Amino acid sequence: MASHGIPRSSTTEPKTEQARLKEQEQIQEYTALVDLIDAKIAERQYTREVLDLTSKLLKKNPENYTIWNVRRRLLIHGLFSKQSDSSLPLTESQSFSPGATTTTSSANLSSSATTSWASKETLPNRASPIPGKNGTTHDLIKGDLDFIFPLMIEYPKCYWIWNYRLWLLDQAIDRLEVDVARELWSRELALVGKMLNRDSRNFHGWAYRRGVISQLESSKLHGRSMVESEFGYTTKMVKAHLSNFSAWHYRSKLIPRLLTERAASDLERYQFLNNEFELITNAIYADAYPYAQSVWFYYQFLMSTIVDEVGHAIITPNLTDEDRIEYATKQLVNLRDMLDGAEDCKWIYNALLEYTLALSRMQNRQPLEVDKEECRSWLAELRKLDPLRSGRWDDVEKSLKWLDVDSRFAPESGGPIEL
Structure with missing residues (x-):
């Protein structure tokens, strides 16, 4: 076995009598x-x-x-x-x-x-x-x-x-x-x-x-405060090894302090968010990293600052609802572009499904028919690419069906369409 590229010695080989006595x-x-x-x-x-x-x-x-x-x-x-x-x-x-x-x-x-x-x-x-x-x-x-x-x-x-x-x-x-x-x-x-x-x-x-x-x-x-130097350290570490959960996580925890200590204006915060999306998008496009879980977790963190309810927008808290909707729409366009050449990447389908439904919630409406059809198509791909999570995909499919038959489960009511 190996852990992060570090080999471990085998412990299953039979012992000689001399080794057993020792x-x-x-x-x-x-x-x-x-x-x-x-x-x-x-x-x-x-x-x-x-x-x-x-x-x-x-x-x-x-x-x-x-x-x-x-x-x-x-x-x-x-x-x-x-x-x-x-x-x-x-x-x-x-x-x-x-x-x-x-x-x-x-x-x-x-x-x-x-x-x-x-x-x-x-x-x-x-x-x-x-x-x-x-x-x-x-x-x-x-x-x-x-x-x-x-x-x-x-x-x-x-x-x-x-x-x-x-x-x-x-x-x-x-x-x-x-x-x-x-x-x-x-x-x-x-x-x-x-x-x-x-x-x-x-x-x-x-x-x-x-x-x-x-x-x-x-x-x-x-x-x-050492937040500036530590943020720079995470940049160095994720660029050296993009599949680094700990470095991405540490970065996400430093951001609120970093922006507060910089006394960043709304414009500076917006530019900061753009820069972070550029960083993670470049990471996703690099080599085989569209398939790396760690970069998608950081992407989810950034998206949560846009699509989650008020109170989670730690980077750009003063964006208007219209600005958040526009930003989420642009990201969905980028995600569709990512599929070109990476049709076997489950993370892209997962993100498309999640944020399409999130966008309808942000707009206080149910998903459009075309949205539902695309979600079902993406869900079918997820079933093929990630069969071990079949129970999860069953729940998502039920959520999509509920949207068709019962308005109580509309996105604005916080029903079970959440992924």
């Missing part, structure tokens, strides 16, 4: 290591030695989310608060000073990965970084970030690695000077850029990038 030995070693860590944590031995044991285990299995939580505990209750010359283990009660304050730490790339004890911890004064056994709090955080990097390369889709990394960087905000913490977060943005260059469609990497940008923009790090 695997059994590895399982025993792994189980013994887990038991050893559990025993030391039960005794509250929050030391560098135990941290190294967790590193050894995570190299074997980064999917063990319990060990990532143990690692958090080792840092919070031990090494962050331990003096550099101390070699004795600390208990939780010995790890804190009476004057410490409580803050909330967020590490939610996947909320199911966080634990209740990790969300609220007593932290030292960030103005006085406390040394750990092998250096300062900064050194511990930076060293842990460096330790994780090879794991991210080897296991780029492991939720727990991304969760823990964000948690570490949140600790930098809580425990270090602002300039020092911001340097670590800026370093992280460069790192995630390299990760996405390796696999530009890794949605974990895109979600992580959004988290990093959010922090770099925050007042906690004396940040400012």
Whole structure:
């Protein structure tokens, strides 16, 4: 199998006896290591030695989310608060000073990965970084970030690695000077850029990038808006690889902020919409991309700003109904042109069907007879090109029949003709 062009090794080949014995030995070693860590944590031995044991285990299995939580505990209750010359283990009660304050730490790339004890911890004064056994709090955080990097390369889709990394960087905000913490977060943005260059469609990497940008923009790090540079980044990424769901999605989420921060006039917003349609239309016409689902999803997003009810027009909210109707009509003409040479592309038929019905709804009328005939023709093509969705096409066909027999299902009433 392959994921985004990255091959995976087969796991179905039969094992030799030698390989089976070696695997059994590895399982025993792994189980013994887990038991050893559990025993030391039960005794509250929050030391560098135990941290190294967790590193050894995570190299074997980064999917063990319990060990990532143990690692958090080792840092919070031990090494962050331990003096550099101390070699004795600390208990939780010995790890804190009476004057410490409580803050909330967020590490939610996947909320199911966080634990209740990790969300609220007593932290030292960030103005006085406390040394750990092998250096300062900064050194511990930076060293842990460096330790994780090879794991991210080897296991780029492991939720727990991304969760823990964000948690570490949140600790930098809580425990270090602002300039020092911001340097670590800026370093992280460069790192995630390299990760996405390796696999530009890794949605974990895109979600992580959004988290990093959010922090770099925050007042906690004396940040400012990065929406312009991020929008430019999505342009670069979609042009490099048009079939990139995550990049198109991120772009759609940036647009409202981008236009607001630009204080764009109605004319500028209209031109912006034209430019986006030009971008996506060029993408659809490029090579085999009329058949790529991702570009059509972005096209649907743009069309939704035209044909949906008032409140969804995030790009051009002040277009009149007449302007929206005219725009939708032009797009239907463009869609018909796209069919020339791409008669086997289901996405074009789907769009023609959807927006023909949407146009009649916008005009507060039922579809014309010629519209209904064309819709039935397009529906027949969809049945041939996409038989796996036969149930959906059945529902659409029922909607078309209802239009013929019952005015209650007219487009303006919001009846079941919606696709």
